[in-house]
Amino acid sequence: MEIDQIIDNIYPLSTKSKNLIKKSIIEVKFPKGHIIFKANKIETSIYFIKKGIARAYAYSDDNQITFWFGKEGDPIVSMQSYVNNQKGYEDVELLEDCELYELKTEKLHKLFLKDIxxxxxxxxxxxxxxxxxEERLISLQFNTATERYLALLKNYPSIIQRVQLSHIASYLGITQVSLSRIRANIK
Amino acid sequence: MEIDQIIDNIYPLSTKSKNLIKKSIIEVKFPKGHIIFKANKIETSIYFIKKGIARAYAYSDDNQITFWFGKEGDPIVSMQSYVNNQKGYEDVELLEDCELYELKTEKLHKLFLKDIxxxxxxxxxxxxxxxxxEERLISLQFNTATERYLALLKNYPSIIQRVQLSHIASYLGITQVSLSRIRANIK
DNA sequence: GAAACTATTTAACAAATGATAAAAAAATAA
DNA sequence: TTATTTTTTTATCATTTGTTAAATAGTTTC
Incomplete structure (x- = not known):
């Protein structure tokens, strides 16, 4: 997805303001498997996905637990870094070869203070x-694992096709074995 | 908590800008049990809690599921109304006699466009x-019910003392009976 | 294509949670 | 206070999910 559309989908801007943002953006490419955010590190950039998919995960004991998927058009942000300039708790891994738009947090924050x-x-x-x-929170709190799986299947079919099931299982808050069982029961 | 402190805790403002916000705020009082937000309704105000506590809940079948607690200093917001001017899915009930600061969403949005x-x-x-x-999401996805209960006990002891356990159980994503069991095992 | 590696499914048993009902404790009202 | 209602706990059994291990399917590498 092109950067103009990504910017406008958030909030339409005048050409002047949009160009101020675009001047601060560069395009970068990384291969599948690249770790673009590392846990316990202050991240100095945010990204938007032009092409590809990614996941954020953190460790619980020795297990990686995926809690976010991003696809074309989505932002990649370590919120703790972006908001509080503090270390994040997550790794972000690119699950395919990716083309990204990179925006330095510091530049954006300066623009926030200059341009209404x-x-x-x-x-x-x-x-x-x-x-x-909030939607994800409600989904986790209100729905069973089976319902969450069906909702993911319906709302993000591209994720299911492109991501391995162990990541999806942890995203749904269950084990890989349990997800297999659910899939077997649905058919 | 006083409105000046609530505003400043979010982001410190010049006297001029703060007064612009304060001019749009009125103080209101409601008794315990008052339903201040109704599901399937576009809410036209947001509130800040001066005194008291509240909960947001939605229905799953016939069960009320609490997914948010607010205490002194916290905002009461129906995000769907505030962000998208759409109907919310939640009721918000005041759990004690409350003193609130009310701010009309429309007035605030006009200020957003006028004052950087x-x-x-x-x-x-x-x-x-x-x-x-995000913190709450991670807590739901990563931790067991017992861990979530202990965390709530540690981080929000005032909630546990002031709110009935059936609400806390649904907030933790478990049944009331299951929470009783957990409490029995901890002692 | 065969071998090696990775991902997914299946099976068996353990642990946690849900559902329902009843008992006990606490809060509220007369 | 006593009676009534509400909240919380306890008990029993069913269901779901977790854990571990093995089997199957699918990919990658040589």
Whole structure:
């Protein structure tokens, strides 16, 4: 997905303000398997996915638990770094060869203080992420594992096709074995 | 908690900008049990809790499931209404006699477009809510019910003392009976 | 293509949680 | 206070999920 569309989908900007953001963005490419965010590190950039998919995970004991998937158009953000300039708790791994738009957090924060349109763009950005986070929270709290799997299947069919089941299982809050059982029961 | 401190805790503002917000705020009081947000309704205000506690819940079949608690200093917001001007899915019930600060969403949105400091205050507001939402998501996905109960006990002891256990159980994603068992095992 | 490696499914048993009902404890009202 | 209602705990059994191990299927490498 092109950067103009990604920016506009969040909050439409005047050409002038959009160009201020675009001037701070560079395109980067990484291969499948690249770890773009490391846990316990302050991340200095945010990204938008032009092409490819990614996942965020953290460790619980020795197990990786995936808690986020991103696809074309989605932002890759370590919220602790972005909001509080603190270390994050997550790794982010690219699950395919990826093309990304990179934006330095510091540059964006300077724009927030200078340009009211961009400040509102940043507000909308967090508001939309918040809506997504709440939806996921409700899904985890209200629905059974089977319901969550079916919802993922319906809403993000591309993820299921492109991501291995062990990651999906931990994303759903269950073990890989349990997901296999659920899949067997559905058929 | 006083409104000046609530506003400043989100993002410090100049006197001028803070007064713009404060001019739009009125104080209101409601008794225990009052339903301040109704599901399937577009809410036109947000609130900040001066005194008291509240919970948000939605229905799953016939069961009320509590998914948020608020105490002094916390905002009461129906995100779907606030962000997208759409109907929310939650009721919000006041669990004690409450004193609240009320702010009309429409007035705030006008200020966002006029005052860059307030736009950044609004940005920070959503960012902080997003951090809270992510923390809760991780807690639900990574921790067992027992761990979540112990964390709530540690981080929000006031909630446990002031809220009945059936609400806490659904907040933790388990039944009331299961929470009783967990409490019995801990002692 | 065969061998080696990785991912997924299946099986068996253990542990945790749900559902229902009844008992006990606590809070509220007369 | 006593009676009534609400909240919490306990008990029993069913269901779901976790754990471990083995079998099968699918991929990658040589």
């Amino acid at each position: 349109e961009i400040a509102n763009w940043g507000r909308k950005f967090s508001e939309l992420e918040l809506i997504k986070s | 400091e307030i736009a950044n205050w609004g940005r920070k507001f959503s960012e902080l809510e997003l951090i809270k939402s």
